[in-house]
Amino acid sequence: MxxxxxxxxxxxxxxxxxxxxxxxxxxxxxxxxxxxxxxNVQINCFDGIADSPFGALGDLLxxxxxxxxxxxxxxxxxxxxxxxxxxxxDGEPWDFCTRALLKSALTRLEQLGGVRLLAAFEHExxxxxxxxxxxxxxxxxxxxxxxxxxxxxxxxxxxxxxxPDSIMKEYGPNQYEVVIxxxxxxxxxxxxxxxxxxxxxVARAHGEAATFTPIRDTDSVGNGVHIHMSFLNPDGTPxxxxxxxxxxxxxxxxxxxxxxxxxxxxxxxxxxxxxVSYLRLTPHRWSAAYNNLGFRDREASLRVCPVTxxxxxxxxxxxxxEYxxxxxxACPHLALAAVVHAGCQGIEEKLTAPDAxxxxxxxxxxxxxxxxxxxxxxxxxxVALERFxxxxxxTGWFPDMFSGVYRAHKKSEIAHVAQMDTAARCxxxxxxx
Numbered sequence: 001m002x003x004x005x006x007x008x009x010x011x012x013x014x015x016x017x018x019x020x021x022x023x024x025x026x027x028x029x030x031x032x033x034x035x036x037x038x039x040n041v042q043i044n045c046f047d048g049i050a051d052s053p054f055g056a057l058g059d060l061l062x063x064x065x066x067x068x069x070x071x072x073x074x075x076x077x078x079x080x081x082x083x084x085x086x087x088x089x090d091g092e093p094w095d096f097c098t099r100a101l102l103k104s105a106l107t108r109l110e111q112l113g114g115v116r117l118l119a120a121f122e123h124e125x126x127x128x129x130x131x132x133x134x135x136x137x138x139x140x141x142x143x144x145x146x147x148x149x150x151x152x153x154x155x156x157x158x159x160x161x162x163x164p165d166s167i168m169k170e171y172g173p174n175q176y177e178v179v180i181x182x183x184x185x186x187x188x189x190x191x192x193x194x195x196x197x198x199x200x201x202v203a204r205a206h207g208e209a210a211t212f213t214p215i216r217d218t219d220s221v222g223n224g225v226h227i228h229m230s231f232l233n234p235d236g237t238p239x240x241x242x243x244x245x246x247x248x249x250x251x252x253x254x255x256x257x258x259x260x261x262x263x264x265x266x267x268x269x270x271x272x273x274x275x276v277s278y279l280r281l282t283p284h285r286w287s288a289a290y291n292n293l294g295f296r297d298r299e300a301s302l303r304v305c306p307v308t309x310x311x312x313x314x315x316x317x318x319x320x321x322e323y324x325x326x327x328x329x330a331c332p333h334l335a336l337a338a339v340v341h342a343g344c345q346g347i348e349e350k351l352t353a354p355d356a357x358x359x360x361x362x363x364x365x366x367x368x369x370x371x372x373x374x375x376x377x378x379x380x381x382x383v384a385l386e387r388f389x390x391x392x393x394x395t396g397w398f399p400d401m402f403s404g405v406y407r408a409h410k411k412s413e414i415a416h417v418a419q420m421d422t423a424a425r426c427x428x429x430x431x432x433x
Contacts, residue, residue, distance in 0.1 A: 006081040007034050007064040010098055010193045012409050013045040014273070014331045014433070018062060023080065026066075033063035036086055041096045042409055045274070045329070045432045050412030053401065060094055061087050068190050070160045072198060074152075074205040081197065083190050095399035098333035099186060105340040105397070106185050112347045113252050115231035115239045117340065118320075119188035120165075120181060121332060124223040125199055126216060127174040128209040128430065142169035146176070146206075153178065153202045160198065162191050172221035182228065182320075192225075192332035212328035213433040214277045216426055222280030224287055225327050227339060228305065230320040231256075241319035243312065247295045247304040247356055248319060254353040257293060257321060259346020260302055260339060261354065264291040264325065265377055266391040267338040269384035273410060274329035275417050276429045278380050281325060283362035288325035290374050295356040301325045301377070304356065325377065329433055341397040385410055 005026060008018035019034040038054035064082035072079045086097035093100035109117060127146070136142030143150065146169075154164040163181030170177045178199065183191045196212060203210035215222040231239040231252060242250040249257065260267075272281060283289045286298045294300025307318040326335050354373060361374060369375065378384035385407050388394060395403040417425045 003078075003080065005029075005064070005069075006079075007062050007084050008081050008193075009036075009062055009084060009086055010189075010331045010333060011043070012041060012096070012098070012331060012334065012406060013043065013413070014329050015043075015045055016193060016197055017043070018081075018084070029064060030066055031063075033061035033084065033087070036060040036062040038094075038096075041405065042412070044409055044413040044416065046413065046416045046428065048412050048416055050409045052408075053405065059089060061089065063087060067187075068194070070194055070198070072156050072159065072201055074156075074201060077205065079201055083193060095401060096405065098331045098337070099189075101398065101402075102186055102189055102333040102337040102340075105337040105344070108344045109340055112344050113231070113239075113256070115233060115252065116184060117188070118182040118184055118230045118232060119336060120179070120183065120228045121188065121192035121195070122177065122179050122224075122226040122228070123192070123195060123199075123212065123328060124170055124175060124177045124225075125210050125212045125328075126172065126176070126223060127203065128211055129174065131173040133173075136169060137171040139169055146208075149202060149206045149208065150176070152205070153199055156198045156202055157195060160194050162194065170221075172223075175221060175223070182230070184232070186333070189332035189336050196328060211430045211433055213426070213430045214272070214274055214327040214329055215280045216430050218279050218422060218426070222285060222287060223327065224280065224324065225330070225332075225335075227323040227326055227336060228320045229323065229339075238316040238319065240321070241316040243315075246353065247293075248315075249304065249321075249353060252347065253321065255346045255349075255351050256343035257302055257346065257353040258351030259344065259349065260323065260342045261291045261293060262349075262351065263342040263345060263391065263394055264301060265375060265384070266387045266394040267342050268325060268378055269381065269388040269410065270338040270406075271323070271326040271330050271335040272384070273381065274327070274429055274433075275381050275414055276425055277327050277329060278378070278384075279422070279426075280327065281377060281379075283360070289377055290357075290361045290369070291377060292357045292361060292374055293353055293355075295358075297357065298324070299360075300357065329429070338394075338397075341394075345393065345397075381410065381414060 038058040042050040064084040068083040165179040288301035
């Protein structure tokens, strides 16, 4: 029997797709890859195919990156996969390769800010099916009933070369949160994909099914993805913190945050890209509804996180900002690319972050919000896509054809659920994510 390795890409729909090859051919595939098709970019999360400018034409290569290799021993089953880059036949990055898009954004950050990015993705997920437990938000019993699954997941995360931080029974029914340590550059988004895939695999091995859907039930909680970010100078020293800066932010951090907030409504279609994402992004769900900066505020779209250290050097290492307007319907590489580009735009425009909010913005009138520079974020995917497509600045961060292809992709997804009621839409996304 041949041991197979799955060469994978995380695509525009946030789904992990690819092709397997015998492990004995690894050296060859690391050089030559496996064949890929341009129109695959238009396969939406429900396996429909959106209008494609490529049709049946064209050939690409998906070249696995050995540094992303995962071998997960799950009972009698051994799973092997590697993430990779989609390239043209001459080896040039393909315009719709999500890893290449992130690499481009990170290069821009280094050139503009002279810093490297550290990032970590926090994930919430739920186990499908009805929970018989009552009153177990953050509870020990809620954790103990799936202790074996949680322990196996953390073991596999560690075996994959990542840094397991914590796992907990979250507030919602059958809901858990898993946290890993930060990684540098592209590796941070790779780690997010690996974590999601390992979670699904470990759940299957335990006879369960995990879903990262943005929301299962509008009467209950949603599942978010929180992206924590900090910066390193070329010599590896922290560049995010300045004790004299607002909320402790360095000048670079302030400009980066200001850029995210200025362009947040136009990047939301890339970071919260499902129809049901907007059922979660509402006030009082501890998610994100306005383009505001918060200091230790879990209702803010962008949050300055607390630190537990006391000495200045440790504070500087711990200090980070958190982007909260994301979920796991988004490809981590694409979501992070959008956030980094927005931050870079703030650096380029020499912006300064606004004061952190300290009140419930949903109680303010639209006029008051506008006077203070705040907007209600798009409340549907359709509006988010319009904002994205209407911003020459934001679409200009990406290759020429990207905006049109991405919007067509998402419109096919919208059409798939258009005739469904809310419950049916939630069920459809629960199945696919």
